Structures are given as structure tokens and as C-alpha cells.
């Protein structure tokens with residue numbers, strides 16, 4: 001076996017994946033396509049009109065890797081990436097990996113305070129960002145107690161790449177070595193860096209994309225979820241790359257209009273969305289017809305897809321939406337509906353290659369039909385949380401990953417989602433900590449106390465609802481709600497503001513003073 005190769009034996013289910021003893025994952029996702037004759041095939045089409053071939057991608061990845069090394073970013077050091085969906089995301093990410101540098105794609109919807117934490121926590125040596133995010137990234141850099149030596153815009157990277165060599169030897173690594181991180185939000189609002197190994201993208205691409213979606217060379221993927229999410233990273237980058245397919249990138253925000261424009265213009269075959277967006281797209285489809293005939297499958301993840309949205313979408317478009325549950329720690333989907341076997345309102349069955357158990361407080365397996373904690377294991381799960389041994393020990397036990405979700409397994413093998421076992425919310429498929437919103441509300445001088453819970457909206461999708469105790473109860477009213485709304489929007493990521501405000505006299509609490517959020521949930 002040559003260095004950096006991986007062999008896939010598809011005669012077994014799941015496929016048996018064997019890694020060479022020296023395995024840096026970049027050559028198998030990037031350079032392999034040149035050997036397989038895809039140099040002139042287009043891998044990336046951007047909604048802006050730009051196209052990139054597999055050949056140009058391989059060359060630019062080498063140039064980017066050499067540029068990063070030339071800047072003095074060392075092997076094993078972190079490169080934070082606040083980058084929109086564009087070709088430079090691919091160059092920075094894969095160039096880093098091939099050079100032995102650890103890329104850390106970051107949620108670009110976050111604010112300066114969040115970025116400051118990640119800069120300090122990661123101890124990154126480099127930070128690459130798109131100019132669109134300068135307003136939040138630059139103040140974070142200014143305030144950070146520990147700063148990366150190299151910070152540069154994507155345009156600057158492109159300029160530097162022109163003079164860099166297009167020849168780069170992959171840095172030696174092994175399949176289980178640290179490769180890239182993704183931050184996942186915690187209950188207390190401090191994100192945790194989930195450290196993924198070289199093998200992890202191979203496992204998700206093979207077990208989920210190839211085997212569950214049947215993704216192949218002729219597919220065109222379009223992910224409304226951005227590349228910085230584990231979900232989008234697979235959908236829009238690693239899956240099409242692994243299978244020699246192509247991807248369409250939308251650099252701007254995914255709205256019903258922008259996503260339908262992309263679908264009509266670029267004719268993707270597989271579309272990846274989140275429930276909140278499907279609901280908004282359906283509202284538009286009720287007024288206007290769109291040509292969605294290119295789609296052979298739609299995928300949903302991030303939060304549970306209500307069965308009603310599945311039915312309305314199928315009625316309108318003739319296409320099913322395959323709901324599946326994944327996580328940043330698992331890297332992608334591990335329980336899923338598939339084209340030949342779906343059950344609306346459930347998360348589907350276990351993806352071959354993963355194991356799932358529903359357990360009680362004693363870690364004993366629950367009976368079929370009983371709810372319990374979902375734990376999973378598989379070849380793509382994160383190795384550990386950076387700098388957080390307590391969270392690692394709590395979440396990753398004997399090779400099993402605790403998802404933090406409550407599930408019921410039915411007698412046909414379908415998994416039914418029953419909610420989180422912490423107070424965390426998923427809003428539009430993105431983590432939202434009630435504590436963080438409460439902390440923001442309490443900063444307001446007129447607020448004494450606040451509690452935030454999830455409440456289902458008209459589409460049966462969860463949004464934050466605030467219960468507020470004011471210093472002076474006579475301030476309550478619409479004007480106060482507006483004032484608090486503006487206050488929240490001033491410092492929190494855009495999706496995190498409360499959609500409803502209730503002014504109350506006090507909050508339900510335990511004897512030890514802990515807010516009983518469950519009593520506030522309708």
C-alpha cells in the first residue's frame with residue numbers, strides 16, 4: 001500500500017475501511033482525483049459565477065499549504081477560519097491539513113465575544129477570515145489576551161498563494177491523529193473544541209454519503225447549511241469531494257429566495273437544509289411555483305423535522321425529505337431515514353457503521369418503547385474536547401459518545417426524538433444556550449431576573465421564549481419588550497433573540513435557587 005492511501009471494501013455492510021500506516025487524509029480527498037482522471041471536472045460552482053476544477057483545486061490546496069507554512073504556522077498548530085462558503089474555504093482547510101496544520105472552521109454568525117473566547121481557548125497560530133466578518137473578528141483580536149501571530153483575509157491568502165509553490169508533500173500523519181476541530185456549544189455558553197482525526201471525514205463520507213444517500217460522481221450537492229457546521233462541511237465539501245461529484249456554494253445567507261435561485265440555476269440533485277428553512281421555503285412555495293425537478297433527494301438535520309413539514313414538502317415538490325440526526329462530535333449523521341426506507345416524524349434507523357443504544361440512569365439498555373439517553377459509537381466520533389478533560393470524560397465513555405438527547409426506539413427499529421436532556425435549544429438547527437440569552441437580558445438595567453426556554457412556533461419548531469422579572473413591574477409592556485429585543489440583538493448572534501417576552505412577578509426555583517425551566521415550558 002502506498003502512503004496516505006485508504007482502501008474500501010464494499011462487499012461488507014458497513015464497508016470495511018483500511019488506512020495505510022501513514023495516512024494524511026488530504027491526498028485521498030484532493031490528489032486522488034487527478035490519478036482518477038478528474039483534473040478537468042468541475043468540483044465547485046459558486047453562486048457568484050466562479051468555477052473550480054479538481055485540477056485547480058489540487059494546485060491551490062498545495063499553494064495554500066505552502067503559504068501557511070511560509071507564514072511560520074507550524075505543524076499541529078491551529079488555523080482559525082471565519083470564512084464564508086467560497087473556494088478559499090477549501091484551499092485554507094485542505095492546505096492546512098496537507099501541511100500538518102489543524103484548521104478550525106468557526107461559525108460566522110457569532111459575535112466578537114464568542115470569537116475572543118475561541119481565539120484564546122484554541123491558542124491558534126493563525127486566523128483566516130472573510131472581509132464580511134471583520135466587524136466582529138477584529139475587535140475580538142484586539143481584546144484577546146492571547147493573539148495569533150498571523151491574521152489575514154481570504155483575499156490576502158489568494159495574493160500570497162500566487163507566489164507559493166504548487167508542489168506540497170503531505171505531512172506524515174496517521175488515521176487517528178488530530179486533523180481538524182469544530183467548536184460545539186455547551187450548556188453554559190462556553191464552546192468546546194471537538195477534535196477530529198484524519199479518518200473521520202472518510203468514515204462519514206463512506207458510511208452516510210455513499211451508502212445511505214447513494215451519492216455518486218453524477219451528483220451535484222447543494223447545502224443551505226454553511227461549511228463551518230459539521231453538517232455543511234460534509235454536505236457541501238467532503239461528500240462531493242469523496243465521491244468525485246460537484247458542489248454549489250452560496251456565499252451569502254440561505255433564504256427561501258436565495259436557495260431557490262440556486263436550485264433553479266444550478267440544478268443540484270441533492271439538497272441539504274434544516275427544518276426552519278424548509279418551513280420558510282414552503283411558505284414561499286405556497287405563493288409561487290419553483291422548478292425543483294433536478295432534486296432526487298432532500299436531507300434535513302440539525303433539529304427534528306416535524307412530520308407535517310415532510311408531508312407538505314412532498315405534496316408540493318414530489319420529493320421526500322430524509323431526516324437524520326448528526327452532531328459536531330459525531331461529525332455527521334448516524335441515525336437516518338433513507339430513500340427506500342423512511343418514516344416521517346422519526347429520525348430513521350441506525351446508519352450501518354455506527355451503533356446506537358438508549359440507556360437509563362444506570363447505563364442499562366432501555367426496553368423498546370421506553371425513553372432514555374441516546375449514546376452512539378462509530379469511526380468518525382471526536383477524540384476529545386480541547387482543553388476540557390472533564391467534559392471529555394463526561395461525554396465520551398468507553399468509546400461511546402453521549403449525545404445528550406432523549407430517544408425512544410420502536411419495535412421496527414426507528415428512533416423517535418423526545419428532546420434534550422439538558423436545557424440547550426436548537427434554533428434553526430443551530431445551538432442556542434438559554435443561559436447565554438438570560439445573561440444578556442440580566443445585563444439590562446431594568447431586568448432583575450430572566451429565564452429562557454424553548455417554545456414551539458406555528459411550524460412546530462423551537463424558538464427561545466423569555467420570562468422576565470423587572471425591577472419595577474410597572475415598566476412591563478410592549479415598549480419594554482421592544483427595548484429588550486434591541487438589547488439582545490445588540491450582543492447576541494442573530495438567531496438567539498427571544499421571539500416572545502413574558503413579564504412575570506417571579507421565577508419558579510428549587511430550594512437551592514436553581515431556575516426550574518421545565519415549569520415554564522408550555
Ligand code: 3UK
Pocket residue numbers: 184229230231232300301302303304305323324325326327328329331332333347403404405417420426429430431
Ligand atoms: C440535535 C437533532 C432531532 C440533537 C449535525 C447533521 O446538528 C448537528 O450537530 P450539532 O452539534 O447538534 C447536535 C444535536 O442537534 N439534532 C441534530 N439533528 C437532529 N435532533 N432530529 C435531528 N434530525 O440534539 C443533536 O444532539 O449542531 C447534524 C450532521 C452533522 C451535524 N453536526
